[in-house]
Amino acid sequence: MSGTDRGALADILLGQVGRHPDGSRRWAEADPYLLRHAVQHAVEGGRLDELLADPEFLVYADPATLIPALPGASGPDAVIAATVYRSVLEDLPSALPERRRQYLAISGARVGARALARRLSRPFGSPALALEPLFSTGSEIKPAVRAVFNDGDFRVYAVAVARTGGRHVVVTSSTDREGYDTIIRFRDLRTGEPTLPPITITGDREHPGRASRYQRVIAASEVDGEAVVVLRSESGLVVRSVATGQVVREHPTGEGNCLATGMLAGRAVAATDEGPGIFVRDLVTGAPVGPAIRTPSDRVCSLEIGEIGDHPVLVYATHSGRYGDEDPGGTCHVIDLHSGARIGPVHRCSPRSGTVIARLGLHEGRPVVVLGPWGVHTDMNGQRYHPKVEIRDVFTGEERFPTWTQFEGITALAVTLMDGHAVLVAGDGSGAVTVRDLSVGEAYELLRVGVARGWVGDLAIARADGHVLVLAACDDGALRVADLSPSDSSPADPSPGHQIGVESIALTRVGGHPVVLSGGHLGDLHCRDARTGSWTALLSHGDLRITDIAVATIAQRQVVVTGSPRAGVRLHDLASGQPLADYRSPGDDMEWVHSVDVLPMDGRPVIVGAGDDGLVWMWDLLSGECLLRWKVPDGDAHRPVWRGLLVDGTPVLAGVQAEYGPTTGQIALYDLASRTRRDVVIQAFEGYNAQQCLAVHEHRGVPLVAFADFEGNLAVWEARTGTLVSRVINEARTVRPQTALACGEVNGRAVCVVGTQAGHLGVHDLLTGERIADTVLPGGWIHCVDIDGDGLVAVGYGQEVAVLDMGGAVMGDRA
Template sequence: MARPSTASTTRRSPTIWPRRCAMRAKADVEAAIARRLRELAEVDGWANANPYTAHYLALHARSGGELAALAADLDFLVAADPVVLAGALGTGLDPDLPDAARTFLRCAHELRTHQPGERAATLLLTARQQGERLGLPRPADARWWCEWARSRPTGYHRVLEGHTGPVYAVAVAELDGEPVAFTGGGDSTARIWDLRAGSPLRVLEGHAGGVNAIVPGELDGEPIVVTAGGDATARIWDPRRGSLLRVLKGHTYGVRSIALGRIGGRPVGVTGSDDASVRLWDMRTGETLQVLQGHRYGVRSVALGEVDGTPIVVTGNHDASVRVWDARAGSVRFVLDGHTGPVRTVALTMLDETPVAVTGGAGARMLVWDLREGVLRQELTGHLYGVNSIVLSEFQGTAIILTGGDDAAVRLSDLRTGTPLRVLEGHRLRVRSVALGRIDGAPVAVTGAYDRTVRVWDLTHGIAPQGDDAHSDWVRAAALGSIDGTRVALTGGHDGTARLWNLDANEPPLILRGHTDWVRGVALGALDEAPVALTGGDDSTARLWDARTGEQLRIMEGHTDWVRAVALGYPDIALTAGDDTTARIWNIHTGEQLNVLEGHDGPIFSVATRGPIALTGGQDGTARLWDTRTGEQLRIMEGHTDWVRAVALGYPDIALTAGDDTTARIWNIHTGELLRVLPAHTAAIHAVALGHLGDTPVAVTGARDRTVRVWNLTDGSHYAIPFAGCTGVALHDRLLALTNHHGVAVLSLHPEAEL
């Protein structure tokens, strides 16, 4: 082995060795500070830690190489300033970090405004939703605590928040050697993020409409980033300084997409617009080089590439066509027909030495086209609904396709075979854009969605296998009760099953199979003192089950459309409602239909019953009270300005209604008088419940703003539980069941806690 020369060693040592020694000495000092602060906190108790320790210990520990060991301390994770700690931990891809640190990072965005008790509760809820064990004791100030959960685990990811509207565009690149993400959104801003730290670097403001596309690049050796917006402009920015370099004007409607490349050595940009045109730009001068016209409607996507030395532009259009253009001549080479709806995304690559385009759009299909011959090569599937974004690359030696869709999923698949490699679930609403990159050599996906979040996904590790007992799709509804002294939960979901869970034992659920489509409504009750379950679904039926054995006792048929909601009531009746605009009352002994409740002008989303009273809420924006004995409509409660999604009845003689106008309303059921409006949510409310905690009457509301709120109906105070995508709530004594697109969680509420 060759030795370094003496001259070389002598030349470097005066500068490098002192610098290394100084760095090592600084690290040693930081480590000593971190250890001492931790010792003091452990003596005093983390709950009483000095504010300096809570705020700065994570930074000292990171500088001193002590952070991985410190992050294994659950008490520290709860006591530390969540913003500072999240920044110190970064995106969580360091293999030395303990699992608890990654669990913290999964929910760090929810912890910023919480006190330690709520942080501990949120940390435990996150862990249990992933099937992880976390030995956290319940703090005295925790107003709620996760007792049990069954959810589909999701791949590890970090959530980045900052956009105040949907995230329409994401891209990944290196800026001065550091991995960064670029994002654009409906809030008219573009943002640059430090991917290693998971923190924002810069906000680019100037567009007068949503930022629909964002592409990083290089111009004359300097980094640039180009954005396309709803204000009919594309803009070139200096990403280092955040300054605007040039505005590209020419389109007459919003610019939907942009691509960068070179034609004949000249740096060019290509934009597609709602004005049905495609423009080629000289990126140095901002001059329009060419306008490509031929599409009849808005151009949703563009890509720039080459086929056998000829530069091409491939465009996807709202008219369902894909066009391949000769970028020099401005002529159309091929029109590719095959999609049945708008083409939203186009990506180019070489596959087996053949130039191909992959396109996706309003349908769930993705089409792979041979760009030499202009013919369809293959079709890929996987998403349930439309595909909004496609990225092509190589992953672990395999040609892959990364996609984001209207089903809120991100899918990583083998491009040749379509075989799924990863399904990344975590976004609550449709995924608009996806990108691939690396952080310290580790492959990551970066995604943006209508839920206003950017997510950074670890692609190195697979997703933990799902247990056989969890629902395999969204969970829509829950009910709580007890059977023979055992606490139970009943859930129904998109997998067409209802499941009865023993909350007091770790055992598989009793699975109720019979529905042939989604199960949307569930209820628990009794028939001749025997426990029964009632379910309703999209197969237009309601079904009654023996809750001890799972035997199907009865099918109630009569609805002509989806059954969205069910309830069991006195005396021995079932109440069902759905999209055929009716609610129906059934004798559960015989299955006989007793009454049809007609009056709503549209689908009925929710039902409740108490004594001889039934309450329904529907798409017509009203809630209605009915006499279950006669079927007579007693009262119409009007005041909501949008769909009424959820209703509940409670003591003393009150009704709770809520819906898409973001409000929940309390009514006197005898007079129809509006007693109170609960206005705290910022998005549609999909689920409600009424009950008591001790002597305090409470309401629970679950909304699309990522919160479930528990209200003290005596004084109107409330607190929030972070829970994304709530689809159902159930309240029984001190237990609260919550459902969403991943599964179900059951919390215990502290009756003495201050609401």
């Protein structure tokens, strides 16, 4: 069929979709065939950009056919739409259209496509989103992500890529949702479609979750001219055909956990750790090739077969067998596989490095080993030691590149060549995959799994269609594919959020205009316009976590109070961002301030702060005098969950009291003026809770206390008597665990907003528990929320800050 004919066919098919009075297509009413195949016909007829620029098509089209077509976008609007769609690939395939609308609207806000976000939020002829995103930062937007394959498994442990039948096949090993069985999956790298039915290997049902070595290691190779994958079972090596999935070889081996494949003298070989040494075995026969390579420790933690010049080499790393402060660091060795001799010195890892991943690379023409320590050690005093990544010359052991500290350690490591120089791809415990080009030394994030989802446990590199692709096997059961090749095709220009994460958030007004304050994990406090997201001021407090924010007006001057570990409590001028005063504890024991509130007492504003072990402080805001330093009764049983409120004009502190673990807890109330515990005891929850899940509010003179627990229960009590006002039991897994809560008044209606670890945000009537609205935010974990009287909702999620408008949902006036 000619291009003209294809264009005519596309015209006919698209003409079957009705239109609204404004000319937009009625995709909600389109035939299912068109929702699945319209994009294919549009590509053939040269109409792809037209479809991508239609927000309603993005909402209703089948993601399975739309995602592979995204690279074909060319016009500015189409490229923006493709970027917005690609940024939420995690969640769209399994979502219903209205959920897709929510994901796409917030994604549009994250990449700065405000016009597209508004069109998605307010579709013609349909109800607007109950929670309309006004802006969001977009630090976690990673346009390099090209695909997310998620089969609903519990965890993907390992990934390998092999080429067979003219295509790249991705092989993964994962665990089923119940944690019993191992599943081997085969899929086409380009389309994501399975090339073979999955293979299930029955696990140990008496010990669910026990990790089989099938789950941990997998490598690609070739046997008798056929692409194969090699897995390590409890009894040895299992070699499976990539084309058929059938077992073509089985070789018994000794005990061990590591595996690497490569070529030696024209033969496919596999290296395995087996007790006191490492064996290199012929994959066809299973026989050892040469004598065992003796290791200084039986704790081999990394294996790789590579080449230096024409010499095949083995790179292995060992763990010292000692841990924490007692760990002197492991070792890394490079062995010539022809002679069995060690090349260069023993490369010693830094102390407290624990398990180390060692990879061979090339830097400025010299072979190097890259040592990536896995663990983060915390000593008895709570001091965290983040490991250092080192790059050493293979022959001399000299440092070839400056070491750097890797936050949360290296969980996966791969080294590849681009334009003749080495590029490191590393996964860490925070969920980020970072790329460092050794020719320039700069690092950037390629993708981020998100704290709530997990981390990357294995990496593979594939070269296809002129692109270098990174495949990440992730702890949340998904396989992510990102393009490592430089590309200028994305228009994404997101506003930066916080470097590590958002800890606290507050809405207030400056000159009558709403602004949002957000505190980060590095002591940074950002002030942004709440409607546009434009940055207005940067404040700071210490160098570690702004745990809470309170805002007050003193003599017509707006001030901000922040709490932070080690740095105590600070007062800032909101307009200028300048610090005004620091409030310290007389006992110099303010190791961690979890909450700050500003309350009136005897006609003067006071700051109430609460910390670990039930320690409470109170300062006169104006004079700085410490009015109270008190450890509440049974303080050792208190968790870091506090909130201050007024009860009949008296400042009262509400705190969560419970032992750690799955136990029933209660909310205790303390009268700060008399330093006594009030008789009211509120039986609040079961299970563990988050710092931000206690909130207080006064509605028409009645003080209320609200609590949201990890099990999905939300309850509200009257603070004077402990009488239950409302209770909501959320059974759905999507609303558990709850991690953030705020209460407020919108147009005279008392409401609360609760966020979850899975990124769900719900709005409830505070007095009845009625669910008013909900939405979702990509990336998971909502850390903190706040609301104001105009119906704005501020959300801190992951590294990001967003503001949504819920006014229409609460007041019922949004068309």
